[in-house]
Amino acid sequence: MRVLLATDGSDSAAAALEFLAGFPFPAGSEAIVLSVIDDRSFLGDDEFGDAFGIALQETREVQQGETERLLAAAGQRLREAGWAGSTQIRNGDPAEEIIRAAEEQGVDLVVLGSHGTTGIGRFLLGSVSDRVLSHAPCSVLIVRAPAAPQPAAAAVRERWRILLAHDSSEASAKALSLCASLPLDDSAQVTAVRVMPLVTAYRQDIQQQLNTIWQQKKQAARASLEEAVQALRWSTPHVAAELREAKDVSSEILDMAEQSGIDLIMLGCKGRGAIQRFLMGSKTNRIARYAQCSVWVVRT
Numbered sequence: 001m002r003v004l005l006a007t008d009g010s011d012s013a014a015a016a017l018e019f020l021a022g023f024p025f026p027a028g029s030e031a032i033v034l035s036v037i038d039d040r041s042f043l044g045d046d047e048f049g050d051a052f053g054i055a056l057q058e059t060r061e062v063q064q065g066e067t068e069r070l071l072a073a074a075g076q077r078l079r080e081a082g083w084a085g086s087t088q089i090r091n092g093d094p095a096e097e098i099i100r101a102a103e104e105q106g107v108d109l110v111v112l113g114s115h116g117t118t119g120i121g122r123f124l125l126g127s128v129s130d131r132v133l134s135h136a137p138c139s140v141l142i143v144r145a146p147a148a149p150q151p152a153a154a155a156v157r158e159r160w161r162i163l164l165a166h167d168s169s170e171a172s173a174k175a176l177s178l179c180a181s182l183p184l185d186d187s188a189q190v191t192a193v194r195v196m197p198l199v200t201a202y203r204q205d206i207q208q209q210l211n212t213i214w215q216q217k218k219q220a221a222r223a224s225l226e227e228a229v230q231a232l233r234w235s236t237p238h239v240a241a242e243l244r245e246a247k248d249v250s251s252e253i254l255d256m257a258e259q260s261g262i263d264l265i266m267l268g269c270k271g272r273g274a275i276q277r278f279l280m281g282s283k284t285n286r287i288a289r290y291a292q293c294s295v296w297v298v299r300t
Helices: 011-022 046-080 094-105 119-123 128-135 170-181 204-232 249-259 274-278 283-290
Strands: 002-006 030-037 084-091 109-113 139-143 161-165 189-197 239-246 264-269 294-299
Touching: 002 011, 002 094, 011 046, 011 109, 011 139, 030 046, 030 094, 046 084, 084 094, 094 109, 094 128, 109 128, 128 139, 128 283, 161 170, 161 249, 170 204, 170 264, 170 294, 189 204, 189 249, 204 239, 239 249, 249 264, 249 283, 264 283, 283 294
Parallel strands: 002 030, 002 109, 030 084, 109 139, 161 189, 161 264, 189 239, 264 294
Antiparallel strands: 139 294
């Protein structure tokens, strides 16, 4: 797997680095560590004179040096964790450069932190993580920092609790295949969940018809979940499945993840077309924004 880790030195970026260092990615994976210098503020204006231009240049040089040191430290951390790879600095709009790098480097996954874990900062539509999630050509893993600081010894988790959102789509099948391929150890726990959206009807005849169809759908969903469980047991013996019914699918998945202390939600993304990208109320986008844990959105 070819992974692009985007970092800016923030706490959430540090959490993304530690996730990458500690999570059991497939053997032979390599990482590109990218940092983007947002130099749009360095564009000078002639009316301020030469002194202002010199000050901007000095500021740019300082930031360049800090970024180089940041990447050197991140690269060293990943090498210690057994990763092979390289580092890269780009200049420009952070979200645009991350997306461009993912396209040019042909990566399978972009990993980045979610900037802000409380308040409205987590839900800003213009955030880097939101834009990368919407426009990246590949899968995206958004890492959220733990609510409380963890000791260094806990950087590599002894147990990974993964919630796999499952349905009948091609994207979900790819997420299942990816999860089943992870070299998890025997302490990992994976739960495949399928949430069936409830449909309400008020006429008795329609209710009866829907009930018959609903029972058929539930039977098919149970069979699909059992197939998922069998596939996931190649990765870890601790696999469970849950079939739920709810009016709001994304809210049900979010509640389940929070109540179960999930470390990572994995789910498929059904497209990058114009409509799919900008439906901010979609299940994928809602889960990625509101989850209290990390979220891996798998694209076909």
